[in-house]
Amino acid sequence: MAHVSFDASALKQFVHDNELSEIQAMVNAADSQLREGTGAGADFRDWLHLPTEYDQEEFARIQAAAKQIQSDSDFLVTIGIGGSYLGARMALDFLHDSFYLAHADNDDQTMVVFAGNSLSSSYLQDLINLIGDKDFSINVISKSGTTTEPSIAFRIFHEMLVKKYGETEANKRIYATTDKARGALKTEADANGWETFIIPDGVGGRFSVLTAVGLLPIAVSGADIEQLMAGAAKAEATYVDPDLTKNEAYQYAAYRNILYRKGYTTELLENYEPNMAMLAEWWKQLAGESEGKDQKGIYPSSANFTTDLHSLGQYIQEGRRNLMETVVKLDQPNHDLNVPGAANDLDGLGYLEGKSIDWVNTQAYRAVVAAHNEGGVPVMTVHIDKEDEFTLGYLIYFFEVAMGISGYLNGINPFNQPGVEAYKTNMFGLLGKPGFEEVGDKLRAQMND
Numbered sequence: 001m002a003h004v005s006f007d008a009s010a011l012k013q014f015v016h017d018n019e020l021s022e023i024q025a026m027v028n029a030a031d032s033q034l035r036e037g038t039g040a041g042a043d044f045r046d047w048l049h050l051p052t053e054y055d056q057e058e059f060a061r062i063q064a065a066a067k068q069i070q071s072d073s074d075f076l077v078t079i080g081i082g083g084s085y086l087g088a089r090m091a092l093d094f095l096h097d098s099f100y101l102a103h104a105d106n107d108d109q110t111m112v113v114f115a116g117n118s119l120s121s122s123y124l125q126d127l128i129n130l131i132g133d134k135d136f137s138i139n140v141i142s143k144s145g146t147t148t149e150p151s152i153a154f155r156i157f158h159e160m161l162v163k164k165y166g167e168t169e170a171n172k173r174i175y176a177t178t179d180k181a182r183g184a185l186k187t188e189a190d191a192n193g194w195e196t197f198i199i200p201d202g203v204g205g206r207f208s209v210l211t212a213v214g215l216l217p218i219a220v221s222g223a224d225i226e227q228l229m230a231g232a233a234k235a236e237a238t239y240v241d242p243d244l245t246k247n248e249a250y251q252y253a254a255y256r257n258i259l260y261r262k263g264y265t266t267e268l269l270e271n272y273e274p275n276m277a278m279l280a281e282w283w284k285q286l287a288g289e290s291e292g293k294d295q296k297g298i299y300p301s302s303a304n305f306t307t308d309l310h311s312l313g314q315y316i317q318e319g320r321r322n323l324m325e326t327v328v329k330l331d332q333p334n335h336d337l338n339v340p341g342a343a344n345d346l347d348g349l350g351y352l353e354g355k356s357i358d359w360v361n362t363q364a365y366r367a368v369v370a371a372h373n374e375g376g377v378p379v380m381t382v383h384i385d386k387e388d389e390f391t392l393g394y395l396i397y398f399f400e401v402a403m404g405i406s407g408y409l410n411g412i413n414p415f416n417q418p419g420v421e422a423y424k425t426n427m428f429g430l431l432g433k434p435g436f437e438e439v440g441d442k443l444r445a446q447m448n449d
């Protein structure tokens with residue numbers, strides 16, 4: 001059985017059979033842009049071959065660093081935001097049990113915790129309290145080395161580390177993942193002798209989970225990064241033929257573009273497993289930064305089922321008809337339970353007695369697809385067979401390659417993100433960063449400060 005399979009059978013009333021073959025020529029063109037580097041942003045396609053061409057020396061150093069951290073630390077504070085955070089975070093949720101952090105007192109396990117992904121001081125204080133006087137190391141991750149949120153968090157935990165261990169020992173407990181030559185973090189790392197890992201030039205942040213950015217924290221958590229890469233390598237080999245009848249990742253890209261052009265401008269990535277909520281957050285950056293530009297693009301959103309059927313469900317069923325859905329459906333949960341019997345059957349669930357809860361979950365999924373179809377919402381499904389490293393690597397590559405093709409199909413550069421600078425310039429103005437005084441003055445005048 002395929003580890004990841006794409007199912008468009010519920011699109012029949014929304015997309016005619018001929019439409020897929022009619023978009024094939026455009027897919028061929030997008031494929032050439034992506035594979036041959038003739039499209040915009042061609043310098044940022046090195047993620048395409050990461051699973052098979054990863055620097056083996058660096059991979060071995062990641063494994064060795066993970067072992068070292070596991071042996072000397074109760075916590076790894078992983079500091080980063082956006083592409084320097086979401087991949088590892090979603091992988092941890094996906095690969096570990098639902099109450100991962102509740103095991104923080106287990107001496108045998110190094111807990112990976114995250115900082116620098118918001119500007120919440122309460123969060124930072126809570127994390128400081130959680131670590132308490134336990135042993136910890138830091139993995140600071142930033143391609144640019146100057147992003148505000150991680151830089152502030154790093155100051156906090158760096159200071160805490162030096163206070164606890166002294167300068168020399170602290171320097172041995174800092175692992176910096178950054179650009180190979182440029183940037184503030186690289187300069188600081190070299191000056192202090194921190195072990196460094198590389199975010200390759202040709203890999204943008206949102207495509208970097210299969211570099212040290214994701215691999216080091218994932219390995220520290222105890223997950224098998226060789227299997228993760230093996231799954232991605234299998235996907236790399238699988239999704240090469242541009243023929244839409246043979247390439248399911250390309251099919252996904254094609255269908256979402258066909259639907260987008262019909263007015264389905266928002267896509268919800270959905271799951272039926274709470275530990276996949278962060279998968280959607282990772283996917284939202286991948287899709288949003290890749291495609292939302294030049295005043296166009298599918299708006300990537302998400303919903304967690306069956307939970308949100310009791311909140312967003314009404315809107316999806318009957319609200320404005322601009323929604324499409326992509327369900328990531330797990331076919332085989334790690335655990336299954338049966339619905340227990342009850343003496344009095346007051347809740348009327350007796351008819352489910354002895355049935356597996358996962359079977360109930362799957363019937364819910366099937367019922368929702370039919371209801372949403374009926375309500376005018378096209379639903380696609382990406383089936384995954386289990387929640388393990390191999391399948392996750394496969395799934396990561398499925399979405400990455402689909403996003404590259406999808407961006408070119410919509411006539412944009414999928415690999416830049418010029419729009420993220422606008423708010424930063426304003427923020428630097430308001431914060432009084434040297435060089436941004438004029439912006440600050442102008443904004444304050446507008447705001448009547």
Ligand SMILES: O=P(O)(O)OC[C@H]1O[C@H](O)[C@H](O)[C@@H](O)[C@@H]1O
Binds near residue numbers: 145150289417
């Ligand atoms: O890794 P860094 O340079 O710190 O960047 C972290 C993130 O922040 C930026 O604002 C970009 O929008 C993201 O694409 C990037 O992943």
